[in-house]
Amino acid sequence: MKNFKINSCIILFIVSVFSVFTVTAQEKPSGKMEIIFSTKDFTHVPAIAKAQHKKVFVDAYAKWCAPCKELQKTTFKDPKAAAYFNKNFINISIDVEKGEGVKLAKTWKIEGLPTLLILDENGSIMANHIGYVDGTGLLEFAKEAYGK
Numbered sequence: 744m745k746n747f748k749i750n751s752c753i754i755l756f757i758v759s760v761f762s763v764f765t766v767t768a769q770e771k772p773s774g775k776m777e778i779i780f781s782t783k784d785f786t787h788v789p790a791i792a793k794a795q796h797k798k799v800f801v802d803a804y805a806k807w808c809a810p811c812k813e814l815q816k817t818t819f820k821d822p823k824a825a826a827y828f829n830k831n832f833i834n835i836s837i838d839v840e841k842g843e844g845v846k847l848a849k850t851w852k853i854e855g856l857p858t859l860l861i862l863d864e865n866g867s868i869m870a871n872h873i874g875y876v877d878g879t880g881l882l883e884f885a886k887e888a889y890g891k
Contacts, residue, residue: 799834801859
Protein backbone atom coordinates (compact mmCIF):
# COMPACT_ATOMS: atom_id res chain seq x y z
CA MET A 744 0.00 0.00 0.00
CA LYS A 745 2.89 2.34 0.77
CA ASN A 746 4.41 1.79 -2.72
CA PHE A 747 1.02 2.54 -4.30
CA LYS A 748 0.87 5.94 -2.51
CA ILE A 749 4.42 6.81 -3.58
CA ASN A 750 3.79 5.78 -7.19
CA SER A 751 0.52 7.72 -7.25
CA CYS A 752 2.26 10.83 -5.93
CA ILE A 753 5.03 10.55 -8.52
CA ILE A 754 2.54 10.11 -11.36
CA LEU A 755 0.45 13.04 -10.14
CA PHE A 756 3.56 15.22 -9.92
CA ILE A 757 4.69 14.31 -13.46
CA VAL A 758 1.24 14.96 -14.92
CA SER A 759 1.04 18.32 -13.11
CA VAL A 760 4.45 19.46 -14.34
CA PHE A 761 3.71 18.36 -17.92
CA SER A 762 0.39 20.20 -17.89
CA VAL A 763 2.00 23.42 -16.70
CA PHE A 764 4.70 23.29 -19.39
CA THR A 765 2.17 22.51 -22.13
CA VAL A 766 -0.09 25.43 -21.22
CA THR A 767 2.83 27.82 -20.69
CA ALA A 768 4.34 27.02 -24.08
CA GLN A 769 1.14 27.72 -25.98
CA GLU A 770 -0.87 30.36 -24.16
CA LYS A 771 -0.42 33.61 -22.35
CA PRO A 772 -2.06 33.91 -18.92
CA SER A 773 -5.14 35.43 -20.54
CA GLY A 774 -5.78 32.07 -22.19
CA LYS A 775 -5.59 33.54 -25.70
CA MET A 776 -3.32 31.87 -28.21
CA GLU A 777 -0.54 34.10 -29.52
CA ILE A 778 3.07 33.88 -30.66
CA ILE A 779 5.34 33.67 -27.63
CA PHE A 780 8.46 35.80 -28.03
CA SER A 781 11.67 35.00 -26.17
CA THR A 782 12.85 37.53 -23.62
CA LYS A 783 16.50 36.49 -24.06
CA ASP A 784 19.08 38.70 -25.75
CA PHE A 785 19.50 37.74 -29.39
CA THR A 786 23.06 36.57 -28.71
CA HIS A 787 21.57 33.56 -26.86
CA VAL A 788 18.85 32.74 -29.38
CA PRO A 789 20.89 30.86 -32.04
CA ALA A 790 22.22 28.47 -29.37
CA ILE A 791 18.69 27.83 -28.12
CA ALA A 792 17.52 27.24 -31.71
CA LYS A 793 20.35 24.75 -32.31
CA ALA A 794 19.60 22.88 -29.09
CA GLN A 795 15.91 22.63 -29.98
CA HIS A 796 16.49 22.03 -33.72
CA LYS A 797 14.33 25.01 -34.63
CA LYS A 798 14.61 28.03 -36.90
CA VAL A 799 14.48 31.59 -35.54
CA PHE A 800 11.65 34.00 -36.32
CA VAL A 801 12.57 37.67 -35.87
CA ASP A 802 10.10 40.52 -35.62
CA ALA A 803 12.21 43.66 -36.21
CA TYR A 804 10.20 46.73 -35.20
CA ALA A 805 10.29 50.28 -33.84
CA LYS A 806 7.93 51.76 -31.27
CA TRP A 807 6.67 54.49 -33.64
CA CYS A 808 5.86 52.03 -36.46
CA ALA A 809 2.08 51.69 -36.97
CA PRO A 810 2.24 48.47 -39.08
CA CYS A 811 4.52 46.96 -36.40
CA LYS A 812 1.88 47.69 -33.77
CA GLU A 813 -0.80 46.15 -35.98
CA LEU A 814 1.26 42.95 -36.32
CA GLN A 815 1.48 42.72 -32.54
CA LYS A 816 -2.22 43.50 -32.09
CA THR A 817 -3.61 41.12 -34.73
CA THR A 818 -1.23 38.89 -36.71
CA PHE A 819 0.77 37.57 -33.77
CA LYS A 820 -2.53 36.68 -32.05
CA ASP A 821 -3.83 34.62 -34.96
CA PRO A 822 -4.37 31.13 -33.42
CA LYS A 823 -3.14 29.17 -36.46
CA ALA A 824 -0.04 31.30 -36.90
CA ALA A 825 0.67 31.20 -33.17
CA ALA A 826 0.41 27.41 -32.99
CA TYR A 827 2.75 27.00 -35.98
CA PHE A 828 5.34 29.55 -34.85
CA ASN A 829 5.39 28.39 -31.22
CA LYS A 830 5.96 24.81 -32.37
CA ASN A 831 8.56 25.41 -35.09
CA PHE A 832 10.50 28.54 -34.16
CA ILE A 833 12.31 30.37 -31.43
CA ASN A 834 10.52 33.71 -31.75
CA ILE A 835 12.14 37.00 -30.85
CA SER A 836 10.95 40.58 -31.19
CA ILE A 837 13.69 43.21 -31.51
CA ASP A 838 13.40 47.00 -31.36
CA VAL A 839 15.85 48.11 -34.06
CA GLU A 840 16.35 51.51 -32.43
CA LYS A 841 17.49 50.27 -29.00
CA GLY A 842 20.33 48.20 -27.56
CA GLU A 843 21.47 45.23 -29.61
CA GLY A 844 18.72 45.96 -32.15
CA VAL A 845 20.69 48.86 -33.67
CA LYS A 846 23.65 46.62 -34.55
CA LEU A 847 21.42 43.74 -35.68
CA ALA A 848 19.48 46.07 -38.02
CA LYS A 849 22.77 47.00 -39.71
CA THR A 850 23.92 43.37 -39.86
CA TRP A 851 20.61 42.25 -41.38
CA LYS A 852 20.46 45.35 -43.67
CA ILE A 853 16.95 46.22 -42.57
CA GLU A 854 15.52 48.79 -44.98
CA GLY A 855 11.91 49.08 -43.80
CA LEU A 856 9.64 48.23 -40.91
CA PRO A 857 8.32 45.93 -39.85
CA THR A 858 10.84 43.41 -41.14
CA LEU A 859 10.16 39.76 -40.48
CA LEU A 860 13.07 37.35 -40.78
CA ILE A 861 13.47 33.59 -40.69
CA LEU A 862 16.97 32.56 -39.68
CA ASP A 863 18.55 29.13 -39.76
CA GLU A 864 20.17 27.56 -36.68
CA ASN A 865 23.40 29.45 -37.48
CA GLY A 866 21.71 32.85 -37.65
CA SER A 867 21.83 33.20 -41.44
CA ILE A 868 18.82 34.79 -43.14
CA MET A 869 16.67 32.23 -44.97
CA ALA A 870 13.77 34.57 -45.77
CA ASN A 871 12.63 38.13 -45.13
CA HIS A 872 9.44 40.11 -45.48
CA ILE A 873 9.01 43.86 -45.16
CA GLY A 874 5.65 45.30 -44.16
CA TYR A 875 2.42 44.19 -42.56
CA VAL A 876 1.07 40.69 -43.18
CA ASP A 877 -2.00 38.96 -41.75
CA GLY A 878 -1.96 35.57 -40.02
CA THR A 879 -2.50 33.61 -43.23
CA GLY A 880 0.26 35.53 -44.99
CA LEU A 881 2.61 34.97 -42.05
CA LEU A 882 2.00 31.22 -42.24
CA GLU A 883 2.66 31.22 -46.00
CA PHE A 884 5.90 33.17 -45.43
CA ALA A 885 7.10 30.66 -42.84
CA LYS A 886 6.18 27.60 -44.88
CA GLU A 887 7.92 29.00 -47.98
CA ALA A 888 11.06 29.56 -45.91
CA TYR A 889 10.97 25.97 -44.67
CA GLY A 890 10.65 24.80 -48.27
CA LYS A 891 14.00 26.38 -49.18
